[in-house]
Amino acid sequence: DAMVIQNPRYQVTQFGKPVTLSCSQTLNHNVMYWYQQKSSQAPKLLFHYYDKDFNNEADTPDNFQSRRPNTSFCFLDIRSPGLGDAAMYLCAAQGGGGYTEAFFGQGTRLTVV
Amino acid sequence: QKEVEQDPGPLSVPEGAIVSLNCTYSNSAFQYFMWYRQYSRKGPELLMYTYSSGNKEDGRFTAQVDKSSKYISLFIRDSQPSDSATYLCAMLPGYSSASKIIFGSGTRLSIRP
Numbered sequence: 001d002a003m004v005i006q007n008p009r010y011q012v013t014q015f016g017k018p019v020t021l022s023c024s025q026t027l028n029h030n031v032m033y034w035y036q037q038k039s040s041q042a043p044k045l046l047f048h049y050y051d052k053d054f055n056n057e058a059d060t061p062d063n064f065q066s067r068r069p070n071t072s073f074c075f076l077d078i079r080s081p082g083l084g085d086a087a088m089y090l091c092a093a094q095g096g097g098g099y100t101e102a103f104f105g106q107g108t109r110l111t112v113v
Numbered sequence: 114q115k116e117v118e119q120d121p122g123p124l125s126v127p128e129g130a131i132v133s134l135n136c137t138y139s140n141s142a143f144q145y146f147m148w149y150r151q152y153s154r155k156g157p158e159l160l161m162y163t164y165s166s167g168n169k170e171d172g173r174f175t176a177q178v179d180k181s182s183k184y185i186s187l188f189i190r191d192s193q194p195s196d197s198a199t200y201l202c203a204m205l206p207g208y209s210s211a212s213k214i215i216f217g218s219g220t221r222l223s224i225r226p
Contacts, residue, residue, distance in 0.1 A: 006156075033214065042201065042216040043157070055213070090156055094214070100145045100164075100205060102214055104156040 003027050004093050006105035013081050013112055021076040021108045023091030031094040032074045033102070034066060038087045049074065078110075086112045116140050119202055119217030127225050132189040136202035136217045139183065143215075145205040146178050148187045150198045151219070157201055161187065192224045 004025045013019040025032065030051050035043035047066045048055050054066070063085070065077040078085055088109050094102040119136045126132055134148075145164055149157035161176040163169045163185075169176045175188040185204075189196055202217040 004156075040219075040221075042218045045213055048213055050212075088154070092214075101147065101159055101162045102203070102205075103159060104149070107154075107156040109154065 004091060004103050004105035006089075006091050006108050008108060009106060011108055011110050013078075013110065015082065015112055016080045019078050019081055019110070021078075021089050021091075021110070023074045023076075023105055024072050025074075025091075025093040025103075026072070027093050027095060027103065028071060029093040029095040029103075030071075031102075032068060033090075033092040033094070034074070034076050035090040035092065036087045037090055037107070043090055046076070081110070081112045083112050086110055114139055115218075116215050117202065117204060117217045120220055121218055123221040123223060125223040125225060126192060128192060128194060130192050130224075132192050132196070132222060132224075134187040134189075134200050134202075134220050134222070136185050136204075137183055138185075138204055138215075140204075140206060140215075141180075141183065142206040143180075143204040144207055146176070146185050147203040147205075147214075148174075148176055149201040149203060150196075151201060152198045160200075194224045194226050197222060197224045 033048040034046045037043045046060045049068045067075045088107045090107045092102045092104045117138045148161040151157045166180045173190045177186045199219040199221045201219045
């Protein structure tokens, strides 16, 4: 059974039109991550949450925002998508209590037209 | 210098061969080490997770960590065409609000039938 679920799997949005990607986890893990991955590149960390503590990477554009309303859900908002924001967006969950494996969802592939 | 260095490949071997994938790192604070397999257009799948130095075996996969050399390896025995994917190493210094997973750039592996 999927433990980290991302919706939608594929998203097409217009240039400049706000878009929200969602992630949910059934693991009850403390930490959630959002990564951006472009073709043939390593995942690039955008944000991560340790419980409600929000950590923003210094080079994450202001155009990207995130919300975590509760333990299970996390959202990535792109306020004004540009062509350069087309990528795979990956969400991951990681637990505490000594369990540090991070599990990823299947990703959302974002296309900007 | 990147915190984590990984040979991007591509690496092509015949079916049945032993594959060795490697990463080096510079941050001596890393304690947790993970290997992920990522098929094209899919999210990373956790293969192996190890804590500190030592070996861990799971089926055809063996993960090795040598903290004194800041070097980790993933060995795949009896490689199969289904092992063809990109392999990402990932590391974590510890578990706190400031910790985050750092990825290598990934090695693209192809197993020839």
